[in-house]
Amino acid sequence: MELKELGCRAKSVKYEVALLSTEVKNELLHSIADALVADADEIIAQNAIDMENGRKNNMHPGLLDRLLLTQERMEAIAEGLRQVANLPDPVGEVLETFTRPNRMVIEKISVPMGVIGIIYESRPNVTPDAFGLCFKAGNAVILKGGSDCIHSNKAITDCIRKTLSGKGYNPDMVQLIEATDRSVTAEFMKMKEYVDVLIPRGGAGLIRAVVENATIPVIETGTGNCHVYVDKDADIEKAIAIIMNAKTQRIGVCNACESLVVHEDIREELLPVLAKKLQEKNVEIRADEAAREALSGLDNILSATEEDFGTEYLDYIISVKTVANEDEAIAHINRYNTGHSECIVTENEAVAEKFKQQVDAACVYVNVSTRFTDGFEFGFGAEIGISTQKLHARGPMGLRELNSYKYTIVGDGQIR
C-alpha cells in the first residue's frame, strides 16, 4: 500500500481511537493478548523465516536472540498487553481548571497525541508492546520495524488487526509499513500531515538518522552514557555495590554505567578493591593517569582517551576519570553525558544537593544505581522508551507521556 494511503487511514481513524472508552480499550487489549497466544504457532513459523534469513546474513548472535520468538516469549508479550490494560487510562484527565475575571472557565485536559509513528530495529516484541501503549493512550499507530524482522512483524500486526476487525473495530488503529527499502523510511519521517509524533527506538545510529531527517516532531530516546561519581565523602561499600550493579547487572541497556568519576582523595581507598571486583566480572578498565597510579598494583589497566569518555560501550568496559572536587565531576559529566541517568555516591548532603541541581540529565541519582531508570521501577508501568531530550517528556515515558493536552474554554458570549 502507498505510504500516503496508510497515513490517510491513520489520520481518519485517530479520532475513533481517541474516543474509545477505557473499558473497550482494555477489553480489546485482553482479546489481542489471547489472540497472540492462540496464533503463536503461526507467528513463530513466520519468525522462523526471519531467523533463517538472519542466519544466512550472518546476523550477530545477540541480534539473533533479540529476533527470536518462542512460545514462552509470546506468553510474555501477551502478559505485557494485559498489564497495559490494568494501567490507568491517561486520556481525559482534567489537569487544571481556572476561571478568569471575565468568568470564562478554562480547563486543561489530557488528550491523545493522535497518530504516533514508531521506527525500530529488529525486535519483534516492540510491535505488540508499542501498539499496546499507544493504543491504551488513545492513539492510532504506524509501525516501521527493521526489515530483518518483517515476517514476524507482519504476522503479529495481522493478528492484532484481525482481532480488532473481529470485534467490530477499524483495524487501521494499527498499521505496519511493509516496504523495507530505506527511501520509504525516509519518506515516512516527513509525513507531517498525517503523523503527530515520531518515536525512534533503537541504537544511536537509528536515532540520529531520525532526528536528522524527520520533519515530524521526534522524541529522542535511548542513548545513555551514564556516570557514577564517587565523592570523597562516599560510603565505600555503597559505592562498590552501586557501581557493580550499574555496570554489570545488564551491560547492553541504556541505563548501565559506562564511566566512573572518582574524587582524587578517595581513589586509593576505592579503586584497587573496586577494580579487582570489576575484573572478576571481566570488565575492562580504561583509566586516566591519576586512576592508573592508584591501580598500579593491578594488571591490564588500560589508558582512557577523550574518546572513551564520550563512548556508550554497552559492553564489559568502563572508563575512569579522576577529579579534584565535585565541580570538576559535574563539569565532566555535563560535557560527556547524553542526558540520561547520572549518579553521585556521597554522604555529604550539600554536595549531593549541588549534584542534583547542576547535573543536566533526565534522572539524577543520589546513592542509588542508575539501573532504576525504567518505567516499572518508577511505578509508571510499561514504557515506550527513555527520553533523553528536554521537550515534552524526560526520562521514562509511560502512558501519560503518550498524551498531549488541550484547553477548553467555556463562557456565555465573552468577546475582547
Place this chain on the structure above:
Amino acid sequence: MELKELGCRAKSVKYEVALLSTEVKNELLHSIADALVADADEIIAQNAIDMENGRKNNMHPGLLDRLLLTQERMEAIAEGLRQVANLPDPVGEVLETFTRPNRMVIEKISVPMGVIGIIYESRPNVTPDAFGLCFKAGNAVILKGGSDCIHSNKAITDCIRKTLSGKGYNPDMVQLIEATDRSVTAEFMKMKEYVDVLIPRGGAGLIRAVVENATIPVIETGTGNCHVYVDKDADIEKAIAIIMNAKTQRIGVCNACESLVVHEDIREELLPVLAKKLQEKNVEIRADEAAREALSGLDNILSATEEDFGTEYLDYIISVKTVANEDEAIAHINRYNTGHSECIVTENEAVAEKFKQQVDAACVYVNVSTRFTDGFEFGFGAEIGISTQKLHARGPMGLRELNSYKYTIVGDGQIR
C-alpha cells in the same frame, strides 16, 4: 563571530543562568528595562537605519510599522520586561514526589531547557521580549532576527549585554547572530550540540522552513486557520458578537477567525444579518453555495473554493461553509484547521460537549471569541508564542512552558 563559538558560549553559560536566584533575575530584568529606556535615543537612531533601508527596499507599510521603534514603544518594551520580573519563577518547582517500595524517593522538578534559540522576522520588540521570557525561565538565549532589523537588534542586544556585564554577570546569557545570510540560519537550525530547543516566531513560511530544516527540537507556533461554528441551537446575538469580534477586532493575528461554519437550519436567520455587519466593516465574504442562497439579497458575495477553506487570510476576508449537523462541522474543522483555536456557538450542552471533545486544536471555545488565545488572557502573563503542535506545550506558552523537568532519585544504596 563563528556560529560554533556562539554555541559554545551559550552552552557554557547555561548552567550559570539556570542557577540564578529569582531575586537576581528580577533585579537584572529591572536594570535592563531601565537601560533600554536610558539608551532609547541610540537604539532609535540605529532603528532609523533599518527603517531607511526598509523604505529603500519598498518594504510593505505594515511591515515598516512593525519595524519602527519610538520612545513610546521603548517604554512599552521596558514595561514588558518589568512585568516578566513580576511573574512567578517557574524554575525548581517540585511537580511530584513519590516513594517507591524500595524506599528511594523520586522527585520531579521543573528545570530550565538550557539554551533556547529564537528565529524571528523583522520585529525588533521580539528581541527584548524573547530574551526576558527565556531568561526569567532560567535559559540562555541565542537570537536570530530578520536581516531587515539587524541594526535595531544589535543595539538592543548590546544594551542588554552591557547591563549584564555592568552588574558582574556573563553577557553571553543573550547572544545575537549578526550574520544575515540564509546559510547561517540554516546552519544554526542544526546546532543540536549547543541548542536545546528552537522556537520560530513569524509567518507560515518561516515556520515551515525551520520545521523542515532543523535538527534541534522545534516548537511550532503561530499559524491559525481558526473557525467559528454556529450550531442550530445558537443564540444568534452571541454568535454575531463573537464572529464580529473574532474576525474584525484585529485581523492580522493568529487567533482571528478566518472561516465561519454554519448549521444549515440557522443560515437564513444568521447569515443576512451577519453578512451586512461584516460588509459594513469591509470584510469580503467567500461562501459555499448553500450560504450564498441564504445571502441572495446581498451584493458582493463571492464563491468559496477548497483553497479558501485552507487559507489563513490575516485580512478582511472570511470563508463560509454550510453543514448539515455538528458532525460535519467537526469533520470540516479537523480537516482544515491548524490546531490553534476553534469555537462553537450553541446553547445545546450535549453538542458543546461533543465539539469540545472531538475538535483537535490547542484551544476549543464554547460561546467565547477565539481572540482569547493569548498568554495574558489565560492569566499566564507574557507569552513566547502559541504552540500549534502537540509535543511539550499546546496553546499559549508562558514561562512554565519554557521549562523542562528532571527526576531526582535519593536513596541509601539501592541496587537492582
